Amino acid sequence: MGNEMSRREIIAGAGAVAAMGLISGFIGSEARASAPKGAPGTFSHKLPPLPYAYNALEPVIDEETVRIHHDKHFAGYVKGLNDVLVKLEKARRDGNFDSIGCLENDLAFHGSGVVLHWIYFSTIGPNAGGKPTGKTAEFIDRDFGSFDAFWKQFAAASKAVQGSGWGVLAWEPFSKRLVILQAGIHQNLTSWGVMPILVCDVWEHAYYLKYQNRRAEYVDNFAKIVNWKKVDEHLAMYAGQ
């Protein structure tokens, strides 16, 4: 029961009802399988390994940035999510919800941070860039008019994020269309139910060592490392083949 409850909380925290399949890729299934059913504090997510070498995104993103971003920042969100799940389980056990506002905020922040970083690192890579194929190409043309028009909007949205946040391309089940959103920090400005399939992290930790205040240059270069094949795989999970 405890594990199932935790899974549902993650979904809520990610603002994504269909996220079950998406996040199951990195849920700590081994830890869950070996834990007594419903045992408190034993549920945990694991940091997904970086699917390429730390220097594989050079020269667009430097090795040190990738190393810190993945091993420190992403890891921090995974830990933050695990910590708040334990605290929520304790709150339920104790029947004490005095800190529920703070805990729900942490759940949304860290849960969304985990989902967005997982999509970020899994949809960029070496030998990438270019243009999408398959359903992604078809839906981008249909929903934005052309790839060029799409990219201009996606880049503009990413560059214009106020403070820390993300540019997001997402599948919206409600309308069965692709939408471009901004995310403020990780969880603000979403549209309920959307499934992000490509995200551009514009927190300063994603680019500052190399680009300093030149976020626009980072976003323009980001086009060279988008792995459209992976994006298409993500879309297929939600929109079908």
Ligand code: MN
């Ligand atoms: Mn980040």
